Structures are given as C-alpha cells and as structure tokens.
Amino acid sequence: MALLVGMVALASNAASPARATATAPTKQEIAQKILKSRAGSRLSPGARIALEALARGDHRAAVDSTGITFSKAKAHTGGHNPGGPGGLANIRVNNPGEDINQPDQTTQSETSIAVSGKNVVVGFNDSQQTLLFLTPASDLSGVAVSHNGGATFSDLGTLPNATPTINFGDPWLASDSSGVFYYANLVDDPFQGALLTGVSRSTDGGQTWTTPTEVPPPAGASSLFYSADKDAMTVGGAGNLYVVWDDFTETFDPTTGEFKVLSGLAVAHSTDGARTWSTVYADQVPIFDSNDPCSFHQYIGAQPIVGPDGAVYDAALRFDVNDPTCSGAPETESEYIFASHDGGATFASKVKIADVTSSTQGFGAFVLGAGQYMRNLEFPTLAFAGNTLYATWNDGGDGSGHSHIRLATSTDNGGTWTTSWVTSGNNDEAQPSISADASGLHVLYYEISPTTSGASVLDTMVSDSSNGSSFTTTRVTTQSFPGVYNIPNFDPIIATAYMGDYISCVSSGGHQYFAWGDNRDVVTSFLWPRGRHDPNVYFAAR
Numbered sequence: 001m002a003l004l005v006g007m008v009a010l011a012s013n014a015a016s017p018a019r020a021t022a023t024a025p026t027k028q029e030i031a032q033k034i035l036k037s038r039a040g041s042r043l044s045p046g047a048r049i050a051l052e053a054l055a056r057g058d059h060r061a062a063v064d065s066t067g068i069t070f071s072k073a074k075a076h077t078g079g080h081n082p083g084g085p086g087g088l089a090n091i092r093v094n095n096p097g098e099d100i101n102q103p104d105q106t107t108q109s110e111t112s113i114a115v116s117g118k119n120v121v122v123g124f125n126d127s128q129q130t131l132l133f134l135t136p137a138s139d140l141s142g143v144a145v146s147h148n149g150g151a152t153f154s155d156l157g158t159l160p161n162a163t164p165t166i167n168f169g170d171p172w173l174a175s176d177s178s179g180v181f182y183y184a185n186l187v188d189d190p191f192q193g194a195l196l197t198g199v200s201r202s203t204d205g206g207q208t209w210t211t212p213t214e215v216p217p218p219a220g221a222s223s224l225f226y227s228a229d230k231d232a233m234t235v236g237g238a239g240n241l242y243v244v245w246d247d248f249t250e251t252f253d254p255t256t257g258e259f260k261v262l263s264g265l266a267v268a269h270s271t272d273g274a275r276t277w278s279t280v281y282a283d284q285v286p287i288f289d290s291n292d293p294c295s296f297h298q299y300i301g302a303q304p305i306v307g308p309d310g311a312v313y314d315a316a317l318r319f320d321v322n323d324p325t326c327s328g329a330p331e332t333e334s335e336y337i338f339a340s341h342d343g344g345a346t347f348a349s350k351v352k353i354a355d356v357t358s359s360t361q362g363f364g365a366f367v368l369g370a371g372q373y374m375r376n377l378e379f380p381t382l383a384f385a386g387n388t389l390y391a392t393w394n395d396g397g398d399g400s401g402h403s404h405i406r407l408a409t410s411t412d413n414g415g416t417w418t419t420s421w422v423t424s425g426n427n428d429e430a431q432p433s434i435s436a437d438a439s440g441l442h443v444l445y446y447e448i449s450p451t452t453s454g455a456s457v458l459d460t461m462v463s464d465s466s467n468g469s470s471f472t473t474t475r476v477t478t479q480s481f482p483g484v485y486n487i488p489n490f491d492p493i494i495a496t497a498y499m500g501d502y503i504s505c506v507s508s509g510g511h512q513y514f515a516w517g518d519n520r521d522v523v524t525s526f527l528w529p530r531g532r533h534d535p536n537v538y539f540a541a542r
Contacts, residue, residue: 024259027193030225030250031055034261038319038331039248039287039298041364042377045125045495046140046168046186047229050195059134061493087459087478088540093144093515095155096523096536099128103525107491107535108142109517110500114173114181114206115508120146121181121206122153122515123171124537125500127491129158136161140169141185142537145206150513150541159200162211165189167198170231178238181206182274184231187214194226197245197266199233199274215243215268218279224259225250228266229300230379230501236306239273242344244302244314248287261287263298267314269344282314282338282347294326299336301379301501308387312340313414314347315380315391317356333358335380335393337414353380353408353417357397359430365497366403366428366448368483369455373497374448376403376430381502385436389414390468392422392432392443403428405445409468422463422471429461431500437507440466444476444505444514457482460503460516460540476540481520484533499535514540 025033031054034040043051049061056062099106107127114121126142139158146153159167168186175181180203187198198212217226231245247264264284268277285297302316315337323329333356338347356378360366365373378393388411395406398421405422423429428448435442443463450456457480463471484490486497503516518538522531 044170087475090478091539093122093153093537093539108537109535111504111515112171112173113504113506114175116175116179118149119205120150123173125169136164139167141167160211172233174233174235176235176238184233197231215277218281221249222251234304241270242304243268244304246299263287265299292324294323296321305382312344314338359394359396359403371485371487372483374499375497381434383434383436392434394430405429405432433505435505435507
C-alpha cells in the first residue's frame with residue numbers, strides 16, 4: 001500500500017465493474033474524456049491531479065495536460081484606483097517557513113473561515129507537503145488557528161490523513177452553536193476507488209483535528225466511476241451539518257443501452273456532528289451524450305445555506321451547450337438554486353436566479369501580466385439578512401466590458417429574484433464572498449486594476465450595505481499585489497492560471513472576518529535569484 005492514489009489504484013481495466021458490459025468505458029477512458037471536455041479546465045487542483053493521474057495510468061502529481069486555452073485572452077483597460085490608502089490590519093495566516101519540500105511548492109491560497117468566540121480557523125489549499133509522486137503522505141489541505149480573534153495565527157500544517165487516503169484540498173469550514181469546528185475537503189480513497197468529500201472535526205477551538213470522515217455519494221451515484229469536486233458546507237444548529245459538492249458519475253441507462261457520464265449536485269446531511277451522513281441529489285444532468293455529441297451540461301460551485309425557517313438551499317453555476325445538430329451553438333451560463341423543506345431529504349425543481357455573462361468575455365481568465373493569469377468562474381455565494389435571501393457573483397453583463405459584482409435578491413424564499421450591481425467602473429472585480437449580520441450585507445472581493453506598466457495588481461475590497469441597494473466600499477488590503485507566474489504554473493502541482501477559486505467573508509458576533517490569497521511576499525532561491533512573488537494567505541477583521 002506504499003504508493004497509492006485512490007482514483008489510480010482502481011484504474012485496472014480488468015478489475016473495473018464497468019468491463020462487465022462490452023460497451024462500458026473504463027475509468028481511465030472516462031477520466032480522459034472529462035479532461036478533454038470543458039469540465040476539465042474547471043477542476044480544482046486536487047481533482048485535476050487525481051483525474052490526470054487516472055487518465056495517464058500513473059501516480060504522478062503532474063502539471064495540467066490541457067488546462068485553459070488563452071490564445072484569445074486580453075487584458076482589460078482601466079486604472080489603478082484601489083480606493084485610496086489605508087486598509088485594515090493585514091495578518092499573514094500561513095508560515096512560509098514550512099515550505100520545505102520542493103523549492104517551488106510554496107502555494108497557499110483559496111481560503112475559508114470559521115469563527116467561534118475568540119477562536120478563528122482558516123483553511124486553505126497548501127501545496128508544500130504534496131509529493132511529486134503521490135503517496136498517503138501527500139496532503140493539500142492546510143489549516144491555521146487563532147485563539148485571540150485573529151490578531152495572530154499558528155500554522156498547524158495540514159489536516160491529518162486517514163491512511164491510505166489523501167486530503168486533496170478545496171477547504172470549507174464551519175462552526176456550530178456548541179463551538180465545534182468542521183473542515184470539509186476532497187479525499188481520495190483507494191478502497192472506494194473514488195474522489196470523495198470528507199469532514200474533519202475539532203472540539204478544542206481548532207487546535208487539533210480528527211481525520212476526515214468520508215461522506216458517502218448519493219444513492220443514485222454509480223460505483224462504476226465517481227469523482228467529487230468543489231465542496232462547501234453550512235450548519236443548521238449544534239451538530240447539524242449540510243455539505244454540498246458537484247460530482248461526475250457514470251451510469252448505465254437500460255432503456256437506451258448506453259453508459260452516460262452525469263454532472264450532479266450532491267447534498268449531504270448529518271445530525272450527529274459529521275459522524276454519519278445521508279446524501280441525495282438536488283439535480284443531475286448528462287455532461288455529454290453519445291446521441292448528441294455536441295451538447296454539454298455541467299453544474300459547478302455548489303453553495304449551501306439554511307434559512308431562518310430551517311429550509312435548506314443549494315445554489316450553483318450551470319454551463320450548457322444545447323447543440324443537437326452540431327451547428328456550433330455557444331456555451332451559456334446561469335445561476336440556479338434548489339430548496340428543500342424537509343431537512344435536505346428532497347429538493348424542489350430548480351429555479352433560475354439569473355443568466356450570467358462571462359466575466360472574462362469568454363476567455364476563462366483575467367490577464368494580470370506576462371505569464372500571469374487568474375482563472376475565473378462565476379460561483380454564487382449566499383447570505384440571509386432577516387428573511388431576505390441574497391446571492392452574489394462576478395458578472396460581465398453590465399455592458400462595460402468589465403467584470404463587476406452582481407447581487408440577486410429574493411423575498412419569497414428563492415422563488416423569484418431581482419438583480420442589481422454592487423460595483424461599477426473601469427476596474428474588474430472577481431470572486432465575491434457575501435455575509436450578513438445585524439448591520440447588513442458585507443461583500444468581499446478582489447479588485448483587479450491595470451497599472452501604467454501594463455500589468456495589473458490586485459486588492460481585496462469590502463462593500464457594505466444596510467439595505468441591499470446602496471453600498472459603501474472599504475479597502476481591506478494595505479498593499480496591492482501582482483499576479484504570479486502560472487502559465488505554466490511555477491508550482492509543479494498547481495493548476496495552470498490558478499490563484500484560487502474563492503475567498504472568504506464571515507460575520508460573527510458583530511464582527512466581519514476576511515481571508516484571501518495574496519502574492520505580496522517575495523521569495524528568492526537558486527531557481528529565482530531575482531525573486532518571485534509567492535502565494536500566501538492573509539487575514540483581516542473589523
């Protein structure tokens with residue numbers, strides 16, 4: 001068992017259940033097909049490592065084999081205006097001194113926060129411990145804790161693995177009313193032959209953690225092929241948890257005699273503090289169909305919330321290409337939401353929040369500088385203020401040619417929605433995270449601003465509103481920062497153009513807490529004698 005990665009360990013064609021039918025594709029063939037599709041460019045680093053290893057039939061944590069095509073990408077025009085000087089006190093969360101593996105495995109990014117009293121926990125993707133040849137010692141899920149409200153942090157390294165599983169990042173944290181912390185992430189399990197979601201617990205303020213308990217796939221998922229991605233989590237009371245994610249699974253349709261790969265939104269519910277789970281699908285769609293080879297459908301970026309009345313909501317971004325005649329129909333994007341009024345046991349038919357215009361005008365990434373890109377997906381985030389439900393995402397549809405933060409509002413439990421814009425102007429904004437408290441709404445996001453040199457820099461900003469209609473903006477960062485070299489990525493196991501797919505804004509106890517990936521720090525090594533900017537995690541509170 002010394003050299004195992006779960007998706008790879010069960011890749012043997014002879015052993016796969018799918019080989020019981022002559023027309024059934026192998027796990028390796030399914031992985032290759034997903035990677036070649038639009039879905040492949042949207043995978044998180046952990047999911048991509050697992051699927052690429054399976055597609056190749058080896059155990060390496062390799063750089064993207066396909067990634068995103070940027071031949072048409074262009075930088076947006078504008079000006080560097082980060083809202084003036086100032087910013088909140090910026091605290092570095094991770095300890096760069098722990099980056100001791102390969103010289104360039106120094107990436108910490110993609111943040112999530114949970115708070116209970118003075119205890120603040122930040123989770124993040126952390127490349128420093130992952131080996132280039134995957135073993136159970138590899139671990140992409142970093143964690144740091146503060147016991148003084150975020151004034152200082154201790155970098156705890158990575159979550160413990162349950163050998164021979166591997167934690168593959170995509171962190172999402174929550175805390176319940178009893179002060180227990182929970183950490184959801186992707187877990188590669190060779191015994192299950194699948195990339196799953198797992199949840200770890202901490203009962204001592206985030207100082208120590210259990211190995212993650214694996215969350216079972218929905219009952220409708222196939223054992224032929226299963227791969228989870230982009231998990232998120234919320235609480236509904238002490239010990240009461242909901243975890244959501246998007247997945248890929250293969251199924252056999254006896255009416256057509258075909259094997260199909262589906263994209264689904266899984267929702268899992270635990271009433272005993274993440275020890276046991278029940279899991280259902282909010283929805284599933286065929287990614288591709290042999291009878292309609294040019295159409296494509298995918299859910300991604302699931303986001304849960306529990307309403308004041310106990311209803312459970314799951315929102316996600318959906319991509320569609322409806323092209324049965326292969327006439328070259330364009331890909332469309334929409335935000336959808338599903339509601340459950342029976343504790344997550346069943347979900348009503350989907351409601352479209354809004355159609356989405358690509359924030360990067362269809363290019364898939366923002367251009368920050370030569371060799372420096374920032375991939376982008378318009379994931380929704382959710383918050384309740386009283387009985388009003390809000391959703392935010394970045395959207396290129398205001399006609400300006402820029403990406404701005406869009407706000408959707410529902411006063412009837414997600415049945416109907418109106419939309420407005422939080423930001424405007426000549427800069428671009430991306431990756432919003434929304435929270436709410438007694439003072440109103442708080443939306444954290446990256447602001448991307450071109451400089452006179454032609455490159456762009458980033459700041460984190462927060463826009464606040466007491467009524468959901470008018471916003472005031474405050475700079476969070478004290479220092480603007482550039483992109484990093486990621487075409488190809490300087491870090492050998494991190495996805496092309498990757499700077500993290502989300503950041504975190506949490507309201508608790510009358511305060512707001514912010515965490516984001518930040519490239520302000522510079523490291524020098526024999527590979528970079530002039531230095532290069534290094535992705536670390538920063539934090540602020542107010």
